[in-house]
Amino acid sequence: MSTVPLVEPTDNVRWPWTLRYNTAWIGVMVGFYGPIQVLLPNQAEAIAAESKETVLAWVFGVGALFSVVFNPLWGALSDRTVSRYGRRLPWIALGGIAGAASLVLLSTADTVTELIIGWCLVQTALNAPWAALTAVVPDQVPHRQRGAAAGYLGLAQMLGVVIATGLAGVLPGAAGYLACAVVLLVSLVPFLVQRRDPPLPPGRRSPWDLRGFLRGFWVSPRRCPDFGWAWLTRFLLNLSNGLLLAYLLYYLRDELGIADAESALLVLTVVNVLGVMAAVVISGVWSDRLARRKVFVTASGLIMAAAGFLLAGVSSYPVAIVAAAVIGIGFGVYTSVDFALITQVLPAAADRGKDLGVLNISNALPQVVAPALAAPLVTQLGGYPTLFAASGLVAVLGAVLVGRVKSVA
DSSP, X not given: OOOOTTSOOOSOOOHHHHHHHHHHHHHHHHHHHHIIIIIHHHHHHHHXXXXXXXXXXXXXXXXXXXXXHHHHHHHHHHHHOOOTTOSSHHHXXXXXXXXXXXXXXXXXXXXXXXXXXXXXXXXXXXXXXXXXXXXXXXXXXXXXXXXXXXXXXXXXXXXXXXXXXXXXXXXXXXXXXXXXXXXXXXXXXXXXXXXXXXXXXXGGSOOOOHHHHHHTXXXXXXXXXXXXXXXXXXXHHHHHHHHHHTTHHHXXXXXXXXXXXXXXXXXXHHHHHHHHHHHHXXXXXXXXXXXXXXXXXXXXXXXHXXXXXXXXXXXXXXXXXXXXXXXXXXXXXXXXXXXXXXHTSOSOGGGHHHHHHHHHHHHHHHHHHHHHHHHHHHHTSSSHHHHHXXXXXXXXXXXXXXXXXXXXX
């Protein structure tokens, strides 16, 4: 493995590294998605049952704004970090510890204000390991392996969602939060003790300039058009997915009338992950072998759109199960190949963490936009069929616009 931090890696990564890296991602996903899938919706309903959709929209929206700010900030600071442990590992460790503590604090929230503050603390803390782990791929994985690496990463992320949903469903309330915090911390340990993170030589860090540091977060789409189009298409496809998932628990409980909506959601999550597993690694490896990315991302968007239109047309639990599988296949293809694509449009090696953080805004911003759009769509503009149809249309737009990226096949 290359020991030079600011050049493109050339040595292949091996299975021990891949296993430890993806175990760390499982922990981070548990920390995020235990609250998102079950714990926060249940807390919102317990605090304000009659306005739970609006409360949840505020919680997710404000929390996502913190993610929009702190993901690129932590990434940029990790780019500049000089330590004996490397650039990324300190942020993974400190962010994981702070994230676990924030989850425990969030479990005690019993007002809307406390719920928002607690979730903002979780978002702030966990975006540090998220940003650092994301930058590890272009730091240490050569181009020829990035499709496969992203495929395994996507698989790990989906396993994290399943584990999070299961823990939160079986252990409600404070116990669920504590379980997510413990899994988060334990999962980070194997990657941290491996200590494979080349340190940045002190002389390679540019002098501190606050104005220049802040200006660096703007990556001009005119100067870097492929970066801009990659950002936009990533935003649209994540927005589509966010619209599908925003009120899924409420859809099962209120629209379909399922009494044990948490168990039904767990079934959908497992089916979704099986769909992801069927596509994520295969599509990543296949894109590596063909040295093509865009056709896979386009196909993934169209598949996700089909699932949205299916849910819009028929409201039933069996159809929801089928749609979950279709979404899994589409999102599995997207997760692996799109991540490989964005690592190939980064403007500069020295700013990988910051630039990936800017791209990660296209993951976080839909968490703000999706609930803001979903609430009026569900309550005022036609209900869940309108919501799911909107998701399908957004996915089609993202699938089409990825063709504007020119430097990647």
